[in-house]
Amino acid sequence: MSKSNITYSNADYYVPDSSRWPLIASVSIFAMFVGGATLLNGANIGPYVLSAGFILFVYMLFGWFGDVIAESEAGTYNGQVDVSFRMGMAWFIFSEVMFFAAFFGALYYARMYSIPWLGGAGSGGATNEFLWPEFASAWPLFNTPDSYGFTQFKEVIGAWGVPFWNTLILLTSGVTCTWAHWGLKIGSRKHLIAGLSVTVILGIIFVAMQAEEYRHAYHALGLTLNSGIYGATFFLLTGFHGFHVTMGTIMLATILARCIKGHFTHENHFGFEACAWYWHFVDVVWIGLFIFVYWV
Amino acid sequence: MSEVATHHHDDHHGAHATGIMRWLTTTNHKDIGTLYLLFSLVMFFIGGTMAMIIRLELFQPGLQFVDPQFYNSMVTMHALIMIFGAVMPAWTGFANWMIPMMIGAPDMALPRLNNWSFWILPFAFTMLLSTLFMPGGAPAGGWTMYPPLVLQTGDAFPFLIFAVHFMGASSIAGAINVVATVFNMRAPGMTLMKLPLFVWTWIITGFLLIASIPVLAGAVTMLLTDKFFGTAFFSAAGGGDPVMFQHIFWFFGHPEVYILILPAFGIVSAIIPTFARKPLFGYSSMVYATGAIAFLSFIVWAHHMFTVGMPLAGELFFMYTTVLIAVPTGVKVFNWVATMWQSSMTFETPMLFALGFVILFTIGGFSGLMLGVTPVDFQYHDTYFVVAHFHYVLVTGAVFALMAGAYFWMPKWTGHMYNETLAKWHFWLSVISVNVLFFPQHFLGLAGMPRRIPDYAVQFADFNMVSSIGGLGYGISQILFVIIVVKCIRGGEKATDEVWEGAQGLEWTLSSPPPYHSFTEAPDPESITGGHR
Numbered sequence: 052m053s054k055s056n057i058t059y060s061n062a063d064y065y066v067p068d069s070s071r072w073p074l075i076a077s078v079s080i081f082a083m084f085v086g087g088a089t090l091l092n093g094a095n096i097g098p099y100v101l102s103a104g105f106i107l108f109v110y111m112l113f114g115w116f117g118d119v120i121a122e123s124e125a126g127t128y129n130g131q132v133d134v135s136f137r138m139g140m141a142w143f144i145f146s147e148v149m150f151f152a153a154f155f156g157a158l159y160y161a162r163m164y165s166i167p168w169l170g171g172a173g174s175g176g177a178t179n180e181f182l183w184p185e186f187a188s189a190w191p192l193f194n195t196p197d198s199y200g201f202t203q204f205k206e207v208i209g210a211w212g213v214p215f216w217n218t219l220i221l222l223t224s225g226v227t228c229t230w231a232h233w234g235l236k237i238g239s240r241k242h243l244i245a246g247l248s249v250t251v252i253l254g255i256i257f258v259a260m261q262a263e264e265y266r267h268a269y270h271a272l273g274l275t276l277n278s279g280i281y282g283a284t285f286f287l288l289t290g291f292h293g294f295h296v297t298m299g300t301i302m303l304a305t306i307l308a309r310c311i312k313g314h315f316t317h318e319n320h321f322g323f324e325a326c327a328w329y330w331h332f333v334d335v336v337w338i339g340l341f342i343f344v345y346w347v
Numbered sequence: 348m349s350e351v352a353t354h355h356h357d358d359h360h361g362a363h364a365t366g367i368m369r370w371l372t373t374t375n376h377k378d379i380g381t382l383y384l385l386f387s388l389v390m391f392f393i394g395g396t397m398a399m400i401i402r403l404e405l406f407q408p409g410l411q412f413v414d415p416q417f418y419n420s421m422v423t424m425h426a427l428i429m430i431f432g433a434v435m436p437a438w439t440g441f442a443n444w445m446i447p448m449m450i451g452a453p454d455m456a457l458p459r460l461n462n463w464s465f466w467i468l469p470f471a472f473t474m475l476l477s478t479l480f481m482p483g484g485a486p487a488g489g490w491t492m493y494p495p496l497v498l499q500t501g502d503a504f505p506f507l508i509f510a511v512h513f514m515g516a517s518s519i520a521g522a523i524n525v526v527a528t529v530f531n532m533r534a535p536g537m538t539l540m541k542l543p544l545f546v547w548t549w550i551i552t553g554f555l556l557i558a559s560i561p562v563l564a565g566a567v568t569m570l571l572t573d574k575f576f577g578t579a580f581f582s583a584a585g586g587g588d589p590v591m592f593q594h595i596f597w598f599f600g601h602p603e604v605y606i607l608i609l610p611a612f613g614i615v616s617a618i619i620p621t622f623a624r625k626p627l628f629g630y631s632s633m634v635y636a637t638g639a640i641a642f643l644s645f646i647v648w649a650h651h652m653f654t655v656g657m658p659l660a661g662e663l664f665f666m667y668t669t670v671l672i673a674v675p676t677g678v679k680v681f682n683w684v685a686t687m688w689q690s691s692m693t694f695e696t697p698m699l700f701a702l703g704f705v706i707l708f709t710i711g712g713f714s715g716l717m718l719g720v721t722p723v724d725f726q727y728h729d730t731y732f733v734v735a736h737f738h739y740v741l742v743t744g745a746v747f748a749l750m751a752g753a754y755f756w757m758p759k760w761t762g763h764m765y766n767e768t769l770a771k772w773h774f775w776l777s778v779i780s781v782n783v784l785f786f787p788q789h790f791l792g793l794a795g796m797p798r799r800i801p802d803y804a805v806q807f808a809d810f811n812m813v814s815s816i817g818g819l820g821y822g823i824s825q826i827l828f829v830i831i832v833v834k835c836i837r838g839g840e841k842a843t844d845e846v847w848e849g850a851q852g853l854e855w856t857l858s859s860p861p862p863y864h865s866f867t868e869a870p871d872p873e874s875i876t877g878g879h880r
């Protein structure tokens with residue numbers, strides 16, 4: 052970050068003349084939302100609108116990032132633009148942290164307040180007695196206060212099986228990602244590409260194992276989204292995390308492809324770093340999940 | 348739209364698109380600022396029309412014009428549109444126009460993202476407004492979207508959720524852009540403690556947005572899965588809790604009300620010293636007070652839920668933190684008054700609106716203080732007293748500051764002076780009618796009239812009638828504003844660069860209207876005196 056000490060001239064700050072990509076982004080997301088909403092409402096046209104929006108969205112990603120990559124490779128961006136990108140990415144990741152915070156908050160609230168109160172703790176005595184006198188506070192919550200409408204499950208995913216191995220995989224991938232970064236910094240394409248390839252493969256293995264875990268939960272354990280507050284917090288927390296790992300893997304794979312093409316130099320590789328930051332972020336979220344969702 | 352506004356950008360250098368494509372694809376902070384401000388104005392009138400329907404129905408007791416379901420839709424949509432469609436985009440519009448000029452930057456830090464954060468909004472609001480025509484009607488469970496009521500929304504439900512996600516993305520992108528701009532694009536010599544207060548209040552608003560909007564996104568996502576995918580976040584039968592939604596929502600919701608007001612503090616802090624011809628009293632205490640308010644805003648949320656049955660320790664904690672906010676808020680009001688003390692004031696329209704702000708916002712602050720006292724709130728919660736409170740802080744607070752700022756900088760934006768006589772009429776009609784509209788609502792609330800109900804007991808009839816008359820007056824007065832803006836865009840006395848005698852700040856060193864790209868050369872560090880000091 053020593054770059055920020057240099058004074059830049061305003062005229063050299065790259066301001067693109069105009070761009071159609073943001074508008075296309077809005078149109079495509081609008082189509083996905085409208086398609087998704089009509090699908091949820093049960094209209095037949097929903098999936099078509101949703102798919103059309105998705106295709107346009109992917110086209111937009113190629114176009115928008117394509118422009119940025121071309122500009123970057125052409126040397127249009129000075130160090131000050133680079134700092135803007137860094138700040139943008141850092142604050143974006145912070146906003147993602149707060150998104151996960153909402154779901155962690157729901158988990159803590161359910162475990163510390165709503166379930167004990169339903170079980171009669173604190174001032175919940177009357178609630179328990181008049182609503183569900185049979186209900187006893189517990190975690191994991193195998194028996195919901197009202198069994199009607201909820202899938203009861205027999206067992207939960209223990210911390211020391213797949214989740215433990217996934218923890219090792221993700222932590223290792225954090226290391227291999229740093230290995231690739233080191234390779235990039237010393238100018239060794241061999242280390243860069245090897246480190247990045249291993250990271251991407253570990254990401255794919257993680258997602259595959261997570262998918263297998265879900266299959267097991269649904270079919271063998273009867274643990275589903277519908278399994279009361281346990282199923283809800285379990286699947287939304289791990290599900291959004293898994294989605295982020297998937298995105299991160301796609302991002303790193305893109306970066307790998309760019310490295311193979313010979314993009315990035317040892318001092319100019321913000322695209323690489325942004326994806327690496329993102330990867331470390333999903334790593335840290337996972338630690339939280341491992342501790343609070345699977346373990347304690 | 349594009350026609351009117353293209354006139355006064357006489358400098359067309361650079362290869363930017365023309366005609367409608369210019370506005371669709373622009374990456375220029377001034378173009379985007381203009382788009383935001385016009386969008387916000389349109390939303391003011393759509394949301395205002397809904398308010399007129401509400402006041403019409405409440406003119407007399409009994410059900411006269413609309414059915415209760417539609418009435419509830421109006422209450423819900425009015426709030427969502429005014430908050431997310433009118434006030435927030437207006438602040439982003441001001442930020443876009445003013446921040447690069449105030450800090451001596453060529454443009455915003457991330458120009459393409461800037462375009463995107465605007466061009467999300469028309470789509471998001473098309474989604475939201477389209478729900479008015481859906482089976483089951485528009486959302487009617489209140490802007491706070493409490494379950495289980497909101498889960499009874501008809502086809503509108505997923506559109507509501509996705510519209511909130513979409514607007515949230517726009518706000519976060521806009522906030523990231525402001526923060527990156529201020530931290531990375533300041534001209535040499537523009538140190539943090541020389542920033543105009545509008546810039547300071549906006550960075551802090553940006554932090555609030557980035558930290559709180561994702562929490563709202565999480566909350567509405569849980570609503571969506573509760574409705575469609577069988578989760579039990581907000582269902583006690585499954586071990587969840589409807590009250591949990593309220594906690595998550597208000598963790599976002601209280602910072603949100605400060606998102607709506609902090610930029611107003613910044614604008615008023617720019618206007619009062621200009622027309623008092625005195626430096627702002629206590630610049631650094633203003634900065635620290637803003638920071639303190641922002642910090643406290645994250646630990647007061649449950650004052651919106653005193654009556655849901657929290658443990659006593661919770662009631663006490665949230666009462667103490669809430670009333671604590673009055674301290675930094677008081678510092679601000681004190682500083683504004685101290686700035687005016689023994690000064691030579693003149694009362695052009697921006698100053699009138701700023702003075703209106705100081706007095707009337709303070710009334711809203713006092714009623715907030717009353718509501719912050721737990722046992723008192725047990726009585727006032729969900730009555731018209733709350734409605735009076737938040738309209739004093741939001742209409743005579745946020746909206747008055749918007750008007751003040753619009754008149755203050757309109758000559759800079761358009762290159763013409765607005766019509767001062769008409770503008771004074773606008774102020775006086777607004778300030779009188781808005782008090783006729785909202786002041787009686789305090790009495791209604793104290794007497795026990797509940798909010799969000801289309802009918803009421805006869806003893807509330809007189810004050811409601813007065814309030815509705817005030818409402819109509821306020822609504823009509825705002826048409827005057829549109830007339831003034833259109834006239835100002837089309838012509839009028841030529842504005843000087845400085846516009847207001849002795850005005851401080853870099854924006855006044857540029858021509859009126861400013862060139863298409865603000866500071867292609869960084870301003871002379873010697874000219875950066877530090878705003879109003």
Ligand code: HEM
Nearest residue numbers: 604608650651673712715716718719728729733737740741
């Ligand atoms: C001294 C500062 C303030 C205090 C102590 C305060 C306190 C409160 C309290 C306790 C309530 C809940 C009342 C109830 O529902 O029973 C409330 C509601 C509200 N306040 Fe404030 N407030 C303050 C300033 C503000 C500001 C600056 C704004 C916005 C610009 C604001 C906007 C609102 C809104 C919109 C609501 C109603 C939300 C709803 O239920 O729909 N308040 N305030």
Ligand SMILES: [Cu+2]
Nearest residue numbers: 601604650651
């Ligand atoms: Cu509040």
